Amino acid sequence: MLELNKKVSYLRGLAEGMEINEDTKEGKIFINIIDLLEEMVLAISELETAQAEMEEYIDNLDEDLADIEHVVFENEKDEWDNEDTQYIEVECPKCKETVYFDEEIFEDDEEDLVCPNCNEVIYSEESYEISEDID
Ligand SMILES: [Zn+2]
Numbered sequence: 001m002l003e004l005n006k007k008v009s010y011l012r013g014l015a016e017g018m019e020i021n022e023d024t025k026e027g028k029i030f031i032n033i034i035d036l037l038e039e040m041v042l043a044i045s046e047l048e049t050a051q052a053e054m055e056e057y058i059d060n061l062d063e064d065l066a067d068i069e070h071v072v073f074e075n076e077k078d079e080w081d082n083e084d085t086q087y088i089e090v091e092c093p094k095c096k097e098t099v100y101f102d103e104e105i106f107e108d109d110e111e112d113l114v115c116p117n118c119n120e121v122i123y124s125e126e127s128y129e130i131s132e133d134i135d
Pocket of ligand 1: 092093094095096097116117118119120
């Protein structure tokens with residue numbers, strides 16, 4: 001960009017040195033072209049700055065996203081890779097969504113099973129039968 005700037009400045013200096021001015025028809029055209037070139041160089045320079053900022057912003061977003069992906073997928077992997085824990089697939093009688101429960105939760109009589117999707121109690125602590133009145 002500095003190069004383009006120099007070239008336009010050189011042209012302007014050349015025109016002044018040759019005493020080209022707007023007094024003649026040809027001079028008027030030359031001076032106007034040089035003015036236009038200056039404006040274009042400025043416009044391109046602004047675009048370059050804006051694009052550089054955009055690229056930096058996208059790079060930062062990309063890095064942040066990679067961090068989030070790492071955290072999310074690692075957590076998911078840890079959960080499902082844990083061989084000590086078995087997951088039991090249950091279709092919620094209320095919302096019909098297939099949900100998963102840690103099997104340990106079935107061993108604990110004190111705890112109600114609550115659907116993580118609709119928050120309805122699937123199994124109550126009194127009975128591990130599906131309550132008929134839920135559906
Ligand atoms: Zn549900």
